[in-house]
Amino acid sequence: MRPTRRDFLKTSAAAGALGAAGLGLPAFAQDPTTLKLILNWRYQGPQAWFFLAQDKGYFKEAGLDVVMDQGNGSGAAVGQVAAGAYDVGFGDVNALIQLAATKPEEAPICVYQMYNTPPFTVGVLASSEIQSAKDLEGHKLGGAANDGALKLWPAFTNIAGIDTAGIEILNFAPNLREQMLKSGQVDGVFGYVNTIRFSAKLAGMDPDTEIRFINYGDYGMDLYSNGIIVSKALAESNPDAVRALVRGINKGIADTLKDFDAGIDAVASREPLINKAVEKERLIATLEDEMAHDEVKVVSLGNIDPERMKKAIDIVVQANELPRTPSVDEIFTDAFLPPEDERIYELI
Template identity: 65%
Template sequence: MKLKQTLRFALAAAIGLAGAAALSAPASAQTKLKMVLNWKYQGPQGWFFLADDRGYFKAEGLEVTMDQGNGSGAAVPLVANGTYDVGFGDINALIELAAKKPDEAPVAVYVMYNQPPFTVAVKSDSPIKEPKDFVGKKLGGAANDGALKLFPALCKITKIDCSKVEITNMQPNLREQMLMQGQVDGVFGYVNTIRFSAKLIGVGDDKLRYINFGDYGMDLYSNAIIVSKKLVKDNPKAVAGLVRAINKGLIDSIKEPDASVAAVAKREPLIKTPVERERFDATLQDEMNHPEIAKIGVGNVDMERLKKSIDILVEANNLPRKPAVEEIFTPAFLPPVADLPKKVF
């Protein structure tokens, strides 16, 4: 309890340094921030690049360098160890780190994916229909995949024995091929990541089925903008400016999706723009469209729902402590609720 209170007070004190000015004034001129994305350049990252191209970071006195990532779970430790100031990563990986190493854990400041995208994809003719059918089968995923990291929690909730499921790690770019070639019976991932990666290799959605974690009581948040505690403490104005700029980029992207995807193509000309536009639309509809946004807006969270998510993960994974919601997410740097998107498509 002492540790939890100390962490809570430390974070509150750091945020308090920002005061009202942090939420209204731009950061000092040309503060340089390094940000790691969740994955390779894809359509749904357009809001970050549009914010950059339209000068929203610059207007906040920020120079943001955005690097491709290697999984939503991988972004969390990269921010924790100081390699990056900012990450677009899975809040559930953040909860796990906060439970194990609270002093190192970053904090989420803007939650974008408010519906659980976690899934196990199988071929459409697979005998696997529900989680109990995983027993005796071989499932594969990238080591840093968010869905794979949550598999023990799914096992506990659905009362199956994880030890009776063979898990193999694979390179992310081989996931869909290995599934279709029968080298594994199912693969972990985000629904739309798998769906559109499969489409890029000529596999139609009619060839796949999805065992979605959210259908089995795991109503979890997912990807969020996370920042280091050091950044919160040393430059809260930069954090507030970063969130404002990303929020503006998202609003523009919702209004102008073609421009948003074009901003991605500007960085990676080899993307298939029509497919990435479809991925963009599907991400808004399937991963960012929780009914709660009509009231609280994208970026914000329902604290009680987040608390239940923490409870699920701590219990299912036998984590050493239960982080307080304030350790995982703070609304202190959000724009006014009226300025957050209430509808995404």
């Protein structure tokens, strides 16, 4: 049987560990390994675990110097890793699937699947006539160009049977989204449910009464979402660094689950102007709505159900009429998951 990329990664990881052991030295005994990591968005509650892991020294202890930057969209993070601007990204695995289907040699790989429930949505005013996906026909919609939900819009229109002929799509900066909706300049906005919900709250809206969500998942798009994505070059050349990074992030999540306030404090230390109460709500909602899929209790956070991932890949490929169907092993590898006794099976 021909070895798969997963086999190669596991072999590389084992070789790296044995090499360090053979020298009688711990991994990363020399100079720190610098990793540039691009997040999905600006600093908010759901970034807490990254910062808490950094503040508690988990990366430093493993010989890593992790430099984190704010992102401008989950889809953009994938492209930036693929282009070599960053070693690691917190990006949308569906954008990864699309890239792997068209440019497999450039595509990164997901090593820790964090968001396992589809958050993609079009938010509309509850007072509008738009009640369902078909009702979006003939309306003006908008969002950031690199927004994950907007990138999946062609797939959603295909699956939901939406006629796009009369729909106008307007691009604008992410920080304008809720204001554009509130002021009626667009009839719907693309985004993740909790991103829109809590940004609207910060803008003075009551999202529970003023916004209706047309969720992609309600129309059969049972997709994964954001995960830790690394370049294949990094995974193959320095598997120990990838493993240490994933383990540190996993420990940061575990610590955040034990103390939400500590996590929010870690965010506030980078972004002092955040509303800590709202960001704590956003963090908890993200755990509940985007990370607590039932499969976590079986496979653990960070891992996937291969059959479900295969179906998700098929949905993205068919809906976007992509030229090839990537294998699950091209999109995700479990070679870098944390030790079994550190894995997370309960979230909230």
